[in-house]
Every structure is written in structure tokens, then in C-alpha cells.
Amino acid sequence: MTGVTVAYFDGLGKAEVIRVLLTYLNVEFKDVRFEEIPDEIRAKCSFGQVPYYEDSEVGSLVETNAIVRYIAAKYNIAGKDLVEKAKIDSIYESTDDVHVLHYQANKKGDEAEKERVRTVAIPKFFAAWEKLLSQSSTKFFFGDSITLADIAVFRVIGHVALFGYKVSTTPYPKLDALVNHIGSLPQIAKYISARKASTF
Ligand SMILES: N[C@@H](CCC(=O)N[C@@H](CS)C(=O)NCC(=O)O)C(=O)O
Structure with a gap:
């Protein structure tokens, strides 16, 4: 293999x-x-x-x-020690929560629920990620390089945006900078621009 x-x-x-x-x-x-x-x-x-x-x-x-x-x-992007690993894992899990939120709302098909997810539920996570980023001395969640936390947050924001949950990162400057930074990495930019449309 x-x-x-x-x-x-x-x-x-x-x-x-x-x-x-x-x-x-x-x-x-x-x-x-x-x-x-x-x-x-x-x-x-x-x-x-x-x-x-x-x-x-x-x-x-x-x-x-x-x-x-x-x-x-x-x-080696899971965190440098036990505590950092746990914190990165926690952020990773929060991205799963956002993924589930958008998936379930779309499955239910209830327009009011979709609106609540778009305008209330997802922005709460954006605000929480912004707060965590503000506690970091770098542009990343932890340390001076990208970890799973950064990639997972970037991924889920772009993902839900494709399925009706495009929430602006502009009101969240650190989050906005992170997403733009990762999105402009050559390998990521190439992958995203070549990614074919998906229904799920
Ligand atoms: N907890 C599993 C769930 C995996 C899962 O539900 N996979 C679905 C697709 S999203 C699947 O394989 N469905 C086909 C089947 O069960 O036959 C994971 O996160 O990987």
C-alpha cells in the first residue's frame, strides 16, 4: 500500500x-x-x-x-503539547458543530430556521473564534504557524458559504485576516478555484 x-x-x-x-x-x-x-x-x-x-x-x-x-x-499541526492539543481539538470540534448546524437546517428545509442559523447561530461561532484569535499574539489560533484549528475554521467557513450560509467575516478582523491568509496560500487557492460544484 x-x-x-x-x-x-x-x-x-x-x-x-x-x-x-x-x-x-x-x-x-x-x-x-x-x-x-x-x-x-x-x-x-x-x-x-x-x-x-x-x-x-x-x-x-x-x-x-x-x-x-x-x-x-x-x-505536527495538532498542537505542541497536551494542553495546546486539547485547545486545538476543541476548536476543531466547534467547526464540526457549524457543519452540523448548516446540514441540519438545510435538511429540515425550514426557511426561518435557516435564517436563524445564518444570522444568529453561525455568527456566534464567528464571534467566539474572533475572541480566541484575539487572545493569541499571532494571526493564528496558536503559535506562529498554522495548526489544524486554523485550517478547520477556514474550511468550514468556506464550506457553509457554498450551501446558503455565506456569513461575512468583515466584522471579525482577526478571523477575516486568517481566512484571507489561508485562502491565499498557493496550494489552497489553486485547490479552491479548481474545486467542482457540489450539491452536498
Ligand atoms: N461518523 C462517521 C459518519 C460517516 C457517514 O455517515 N458516512 C456516510 C456518508 S456522509 C456514509 O458512508 N453513508 C453510506 C452508507 O452508510 O452506506 C464519520 O464522520 O466519518
Whole structure:
């Protein structure tokens, strides 16, 4: 087993955080996409679900958050010590909350609920991230380089914006600067501009 593979449905969904993370890290990966989970991939998915990840070290790995934590740890962007790791993990989980908020609101299809998510629920997370960034002496959540926290926040803001939850970062200057910084990294800018439209 050589190289890195990410396998998922042909959309952003749960795999996109993994793809964006690997892109940031300049890790080349085979981006396998399908309409139905192929039998040979399902057979390697312990719980019958994707995203599916593999590399020569871990072999097969499933569960989005486990994959993300593994990659972040492997490439040293998970935090420098126990406390920083926990804080980064906490921010990562908050991005999952935002992902779930937009997903559930769209699934429910209730316009008032969508409006509440767009104007109240998501901005609360933006304000919280801004506050955390304000406590940092750098433009990143922790230390003087990008960690999983920065990438995960960048990813989810761009992700929900594609599905009806475009919330401006302008009122949050540190968050705005972070998102612009990551978005202008050559590998990320290239990936985002080439990313094909997705319905989920
Ligand atoms: N907790 C899992 C959930 C994975 C999951 O629900 N995957 C869905 C797609 S988003 C799936 O594989 N559905 C197809 C199936 O269950 O057959 C994770 O985060 O990876």
C-alpha cells in the first residue's frame, strides 16, 4: 500500500475537511469519488461508511475526526503539547458543530430556521473564534504557524458559504485576516478555484 487515498462520494460532505487539510500540507492524494460506495472500498471500511483514508503507515482508516486527528498529528499541526492539543481539538470540534448546524437546517428545509442559523447561530461561532484569535499574539489560533484549528475554521467557513450560509467575516478582523491568509496560500487557492460544484 503506497501513497495516500481519500475515498468518498462525489461531493464535499464529510471528506472535504480531509481534502483541504492534505492540500494545505502539500500531501498528494488519490481523490477517489463515486455515486455508490464500491464493494472493494466498503470492504475496507470498518463501519461500512466513508470517508475512507489510507496511507502506508496507518493502512486503512475511517471516521472523519479520527482521520483528521491522525493527519494533524502525523504532520505536527495538532498542537505542541497536551494542553495546546486539547485547545486545538476543541476548536476543531466547534467547526464540526457549524457543519452540523448548516446540514441540519438545510435538511429540515425550514426557511426561518435557516435564517436563524445564518444570522444568529453561525455568527456566534464567528464571534467566539474572533475572541480566541484575539487572545493569541499571532494571526493564528496558536503559535506562529498554522495548526489544524486554523485550517478547520477556514474550511468550514468556506464550506457553509457554498450551501446558503455565506456569513461575512468583515466584522471579525482577526478571523477575516486568517481566512484571507489561508485562502491565499498557493496550494489552497489553486485547490479552491479548481474545486467542482457540489450539491452536498
Ligand atoms: N461518523 C462517521 C459518519 C460517516 C457517514 O455517515 N458516512 C456516510 C456518508 S456522509 C456514509 O458512508 N453513508 C453510506 C452508507 O452508510 O452506506 C464519520 O464522520 O466519518
